[in-house]
Amino acid sequence: MKFAIVPTHVFALVFLLAGAAMAQPQTRNLMPVPQSVDWQQGKFRLTQDLTVGINGLPHDRLYAYTGRVVQRLSGRTGFLHWPVQIGHQHTQGSLQITVEQPGTPALYADESYTISVSENQISLRAPNDLGAMRGLETLLQLLEADEEGYYFPAVAIQDAPRFPWRGLMLDVSRHFLPIEVIYRNLDAMAAMKLNVFHWHLSDDHGWRVELRSVPELHRLASDGQYYTQEQIRSVIAYAEARGIWVMPECDVPGHGSAILTALPQLGSKDMEYDLARNAGIFDPTLDPTNEEVYVVLEKIIAEMVALFPSPYFHIGGDENEGHHWDENPNIQEFMQVNGIEDNHELQGYFNARLHKILAKYDREMMGWEEILAEGIPESTVIHSWRGANEGLPAKQSLVQAAKAGYPVVLSNGYYIDLMYPTQDHYLVDPMPEKGRLTAEEEKLILGGEATMWSELVTPLTVDSRIWPRTAAIAERFWSDASITDLDDMQRRLKVVSYQLEELGLQHLHAREVILRNLTRNGDVATLRELVEVCEPLQGYTRNPLGVYYTVHSPYTLFADACMADARLARDFNAAAKDFVATGKGAEAVISQLERWATLHERLSPTLAGNPVLLEVKEQSKALSDAARMALIAMDVISGQKALPADYVDQAEHVLNHAAEQEGGRTQLANLPGLRTLVEAAVGENLD
Structure with a gap:
């Protein structure tokens, strides 16, 4: 391909340089990069x-x-x-x-x-x-x-796009997202050339579609929060006006708490059902041996396909552990009579019944990778999502599905709700490594979807969890596979992030709302200094076992003001590394260290006056202590001071203590840069 890219190894600590001129790369701000x-x-x-x-x-x-x-x-x-x-x-x-x-x-x-x-x-x-x-x-x-x-x-x-399926999934079950949130994210999707909006409309926490044929669902299983049919049509029209098609998901047979709250007679266990309030995997599951289940599902599908023109209908199908199936003697007898050996085969039976209903309405079935089983039609789209977090090799199901002749969409590696840095998503390619698939099998890789599960987001914060990282994912779906320069991506992403604001996204604005709330409209500027170097805990560690928060917890806390890829922290880490390698940029590094060294003292009145912030008190102190250690390191490196006798042990203790802090369910993201300076001063790596 023909594209002139100037590598960017000059890191933009613009806000630290007090007007000093700085060399810039050739300004090309295209994202996704054209072919x-x-x-x-x-x-x-x-x-x-x-x-x-x-x-x-x-x-x-x-x-x-x-x-x-x-x-x-x-x-x-x-x-x-x-x-x-x-x-x-x-x-x-x-x-x-x-x-x-x-x-x-x-x-x-x-x-x-x-x-x-x-x-x-x-x-x-x-x-x-x-x-x-x-x-x-x-x-x-x-x-x-x-x-x-x-x-x-x-x-x-x-x-032209590299992949035909370039999607964003929004989960509106765990936390309902008003129609205005959907609109502005569709605008951002169009700007980044995404073309599939996957609408996750049902789960354990709520059913979100008005259905006139089965009104119990939205009346009894939504907490009053659902989309009217008029609103759904408006979203579809809004998306189509931007070149995006909308695919609904109705998650069955597992993740069934909402459906069974409204229709308990469809469950595999005779019990009182209720909407889930925590995160996790729950037992309520539809009974695949109950014929009424298929009657109701056909009513649901018939009404939903009349709303959604999408040729694909996502049935979910994930995380069914089958506990209620195991406990039900009628289900066990059904399995024995019909020669069904295990729950996976039983779910295959359920999926086959569901496929026949979808085919009746001229729809193709799509589902999470667990639906992959012998006998399902090869037109079924497999949605690959499991990987290292689930103890499995990356892209295992994607390769298995393609080798079995099924079209596949990848989401493993694009779980943006887990707050991993942009580069972790950007370097995941939907196409497996060369040699794992034949040329014909590679044609079955349709593309990918970024997935925004909503356990820990609200309408205020959801944009900051989707954007700007999803812009980089969109580039992975659109651009040539050779476009992988992380520095250049980060440079362009910074520009795109600000441009996305003109579409109404709240990903930058939301932080300020939360900070004003936390400080009671007090010293926002000083608290922002701490926020800018903290990132929410990654993976599933912010909400251990799914019980630290509920759907009704406040999501206007310190962690909610923090973002993945804390920009100031990552720029500082790069500047510290560059200083150690070249000796350049000492003034900017020292200036920032001096601010961090005094941060805890300056922030203490705000912490004391706002009890909700006391959870980050030790984090603030640990940052200032670590910054003072790094300032000593700068003096040693520059030759202005000899290494103090007890410095190594003291610095190691301070840095390790700072790394252990998880105040407000966050972590300090600038510690790599601080450690780089300290290790350069002592001439050895610290444990």
């Missing part, structure tokens, strides 16, 4: 006289989409809004958009496009309006500025 980019000489100067022409046979949605992009362009430049109207033909326009025919958001839809920018004109061409919309997002990212004004650099781009 082919040929930078050329010249600039298209943006003026008030810009005209937009839309030609060919596009779907009407392209006019509205172009209008929104032009409005964002106007917002960035200060130029008055250039109107775009339906039927607008302007063959002499300075921005020419040419589309051959209308498109339909669907798997394998053609989303390709080309862009040509010269000094006199911008040309965007695509086979259909879907490609044109993807190209408009790329064009918007090309905008640059100099002393003469705003411009688009001359360039020739040819682009």
Whole structure:
């Protein structure tokens, strides 16, 4: 591929450098990176006289989409809004958009496009309006500025997605997310060229769809929080207007607490059911031997497929441990009579019955990897999700499914709710390593989905758990496999994160709301200094055994203000490493260390006056103590001071103590940089 990327090893501690000039890489802020980019000489100067022409046979949605992009362009430049109207033909326009025919958001839809920018004109061409919309997002990212004004650099781009399935899953069962949250995340998905919205609408914690054929579900199993059919149609229309199709998930036979709260007669155990309030895997499971189960499921499916035009219907099918099946003598007798050896085979029987119902309504079945069993039709899509956290090799089920002839979507490695750093997701490729699959089997890898499970999020915080990391995941789904430069990704991601705010995302704003709440509108600035170097505990450690929090717990605490990839901490870690290697940047490093050394003293009044913050008191003190150790290290490295006699033992104790702190269910993310400086001073690695 043709793409000029300047490696970025200069880390942007801009906020520490007090106006000092700093070298920047060539500014190319494209994300996802297109397949082919040929930078050329010249600039298209943006003026008030810009005209937009839309030609060919596009779907009407392209006019509205172009209008929104032009409005964002106007917002960035200060130029008055250039109107775009339906039927607008302007063959002499300075921005020419040419589309051959209308498109339909669907798997394998053609989303390709080309862009040509010269000094006199911008040309965007695509086979259909879907490609044109993807190209408009790329064009918007090309905008640059100099002393003469705003411009688009001359360039020739040819682009198309690497994978046809590029999704985001939102779990709205564990915590309900109002329709406004869905809308703004669909806007962000479109900006990052994601095309599948997977809507996880049922689980143990709630049923979220109004169903007129089975009204007990939304009336009795939602706590009053569900989407009306009108709202669902509006989401589907909103998504389609952005080139996104919406796939529903109804999770069965396990994760059944909500369904069985409303319809206990469908359960495998005669008991009183209730909605789950904690995280975890629960026993309530539909009875696969009860014919009424299939009657009700057909009613559900019939009404949902009338709402959702998606050709795929996700049945869930995960984490059924079968405890209630084991305890039910009727189920055990059914298994014996029908030669069903174990619960996996019994679930296979259930899935086969469900597949017949879906086929009746012209829908293909998709489910989490546990549905993979002998005999299910090869059109079934397997959703691969388990890996190291579950004690299994990464992509094991993905490879098994593809070798068995099934199409596969990967989510293992993209569980964004677990708060792992961006690079952990970015380096996971949906395609297995060469040699694990044949060329024909590789064609069955459809792509991937980022998954946002909602145990620990609310409408206020969910955006900060999805974005900006999902933008990097979107690049992995769209761009060439060779695009893996972590420094360059982080540089571009920082730009994209701010741009996403213009779409209404709350991922940056939410922190300030929480900090004002925690300080009772007090000293937010000083508390922010601690937040900026802390990250929520990763994996499942923030909520051990699923019982530390409930769905009704407050999610406006210190950890909720912290984000994965604490930017200041990671920039500092890189700067410390660079200083040790090159001797450069000492002033900026010392300046930051001095602020951290006094942080606990400056923050103590805020901690004392707000009891909810006392959980981070020791964390604050540990950071200041570690920063003082690092300041001594800087003096030793620079030759201004000899190594104190007891320094090694003292520094090791302070750093280890800081690493043990989990105040507010968070951890200090700048310790690698502090340790780097201390180890450079003592000339050895500390345990």
